[in-house]
Amino acid sequence: MRTAIYTRVSKSDGTQDPANQQRELLLFCERQGWxxxxxxxxxxxxxRSDRASFRRMMDDASKRKFQAVLFWAMDRFSREGIEPTLxxxxxxxxxxVGFRSYQEPFFDSAGPFKELMIAMFASxxxxxxxxxxxxxxxxLAKARAQGRVGGRPKVEEDGAKMRAxxxxxxxxxxxxxxxxxxxxSATTVQKLAAGA
Numbered sequence: 454m455r456t457a458i459y460t461r462v463s464k465s466d467g468t469q470d471p472a473n474q475q476r477e478l479l480l481f482c483e484r485q486g487w488x489x490x491x492x493x494x495x496x497x498x499x500x501r502s503d504r505a506s507f508r509r510m511m512d513d514a515s516k517r518k519f520q521a522v523l524f525w526a527m528d529r530f531s532r533e534g535i536e537p538t539l540x541x542x543x544x545x546x547x548x549x550v551g552f553r554s555y556q557e558p559f560f561d562s563a564g565p566f567k568e569l570m571i572a573m574f575a576s577x578x579x580x581x582x583x584x585x586x587x588x589x590x591x592x593l594a595k596a597r598a599q600g601r602v603g604g605r606p607k608v609e610e611d612g613a614k615m616r617a618x619x620x621x622x623x624x625x626x627x628x629x630x631x632x633x634x635x636x637x638s639a640t641t642v643q644k645l646a647a648g649a
């Protein structure tokens with residue numbers, strides 16, 4: 454069976470490595486006698502729908518470049534919530550492409566409880582995301598109670614920076630060009646413009 458492998462880790466800073474997932478999944482395919490067509494790997498949050506390799510994998514699935522997708526676990530495949538995850542799995546079904554979770558072998562498009570398993574694992578992924586969000590909000594509330602304020606620092610009332618901005622603006626430069634000249638972000642330039 455022609456198989457695609459999908460792996461994902463959340464960070465691309467070197468603290469997380471998809472090599473462990475890849476090695477185990479490749480060995481599994483070898484034991485099953487499945488031909489690995491391609492390995493798709495993302496370094497991005499599973500909550501994001503714009504993961505480049507995931508999008509490419511779904512596009513290749515629509516072209517039937519493989520017959521099945523093997524992934525490490527449901528939370529590696531998607532953590533976007535119940536509806537988006539179900540949509541992806543149903544899309545694979547429409548493309549006549551199967552799926553299999555390595556860590557959850559009962560989560561298999563060929564299994565008898567396919568729809569129930571899809572709903573359960575998508576639900577668990579969504580609950581996990583909600584818990585993370587709750588912990589984040591609790592942490593922010595604690596920080597505020599201790600007098601700390603999160604977010605980016607406000608644009609400083611820097612007279613020299615404002616004078617430089619005004620000179621560049623008088624020359625008719627665009628926001629992007631001013632940002633490049635001053636070595637600051639376009640958003641910061643817009644904030645300077647609002648305060649000018």
